[in-house]
Amino acid sequence: MAGIINASGFFAKKILPQLQCYRPEASDVPFAPPQELSARLASFCSNDMEKVRAFFVWIADNISYKIPEKNTRKKNYPENEINEEDTGALKPLDVRVAEQVLKNKTAYCDGYSRLFKTLCDFAGIRCEVISGYARTNYGNQGSFKPNHTWNAVYVDSSWHLLDVTWASGFISIRSGDFVRYYDDHYFLTPPDVFIRDHYPDDIRWTLLDKWPPIREFNRSPYRNQSFIKYSITSFYPSSGIIEAAPGDTIRIILETGSVSEDKKIAPEPEWDDSTLGRSGWAVAHPISGPSGNKIIYSYTVPDNSPEWLHIIYNEDPVLRYRIRFKKGKLPMNTN
Known part of the structure; x- marks a missing residue:
């Protein structure tokens, strides 16, 4: 049965000390409702870049990727299944999804990206959820349809790209477990590098003056x-x-x-x-x-x-x- 392999010890000892614009105190902030969590994490930071870094690292270190159930043709996104009888259904969708992710402590990419956006929203930082295509699976390379979400965040007077889902770890090809393994490459990745495996629905979110055509992206190794x-x-x-x-x-x-x-x-x-x-x-x-x-x-x-x-x-x-x-x-x- 698939589970979670937590490598947070390695993360805390080897990765955190090397991160720029990160306040280590933020790692000890416990789970809380989105607005409270955003405020607590931001309280350790002196500028928006530190806040963005704190939100990104906290999510990657605390939210686990939900392993899809076997023998199911389609992913269920439980973070999007909101009880309409709950008064919380009146809240914005991003907030409702963020609450569900924090409750379950697991998510698919949609949950990761909406939680990140929600924390930014409460901190007054502009952020967008970007839908598009990510090259991850051994599938039909001839197909091209959205299969992933990530974020764009406005900080230091410009837009930047990031993917907190891919930064959080990977699914072991041997055991099927989620392995928590922080990858800082996906934090504010340069657009010309990010495009290698992320192609947005709206090509403006490549943040490039010139972008590769879909066919070139889809047919490259x-x-x-x-x-x-x-x-x-x-x-x-x-x-x-x-x-x-x-x-x-x-x-x-x-x-x-x-x-x-x-x-x-x-x-x-x-x-x-x-x-x-x-x-x-x-x-x-x-x-x-x-x-x-x-x-x-x-x-x-x-x-x-x-x-x-x-x-x-x-x-x-x-x-x-x-x-x-x-x-x-x-x-x-x-x-």
Whole structure:
């Protein structure tokens, strides 16, 4: 049965001291109604940036992702199921959802983002819930529909993007448990980086002057969360779908800003070849040491062609390509 693995001890000892604009006292604020919680967290802060940081970190460290029940075709969002006989139903939707999330201490992305917005609203900070598409699952890459929510917040005279759901942890591919593991990458992420895995319904919320078309976003290789840790500057092929037949050799090239610096980064403990070596998955390791800052991979497609090819860098999966099987031999561009 899926549950929660709490890594808050690691969070408190290793992560909190490194965060900028964060007041550690805010970590000890207990659960309370949204308006009271917002005021308590804000009381430790001297400016709006510190308040935004306090709200973000508190939610990530206290709200757990709700594991979807098995054998259900559609997610139920219990934080949105409001008892209309309750006088609280007269409150704004964001507040009602926030109250439910704080009561359950669990949420899906909608609950995370609405709770964050509610805390900001009570603190007088402009915040929006953004709906869009996030590339997270092994699904049909040809489909494109909203499947995620995150936030935009106005602080220090400009809008910024953040995703408190993804910052809070991940679901273990081995056990199905939610693992609380804070990821500060998703706090005020630069827009040109955020767009790599978040595409909003309203393209104005890319916060970019120029944004990639939907097709380009949807067809590029999937970047694992480990990708963002490293200084990878480019990769080949740029398309996330590779057409191949048994016997074809696929060549992958990564280029990084500094191989030596990347080697100092510890790989994620969640992933190894035994985890990735399931049916329909394949793994590609570098064929030799790096050539300068280029890392080269070569993978020969077997008779039982896998559907997914994971590219491993520094013992971390960083990219995932989809192999589209073709009957007969196909010429492969290996240059």
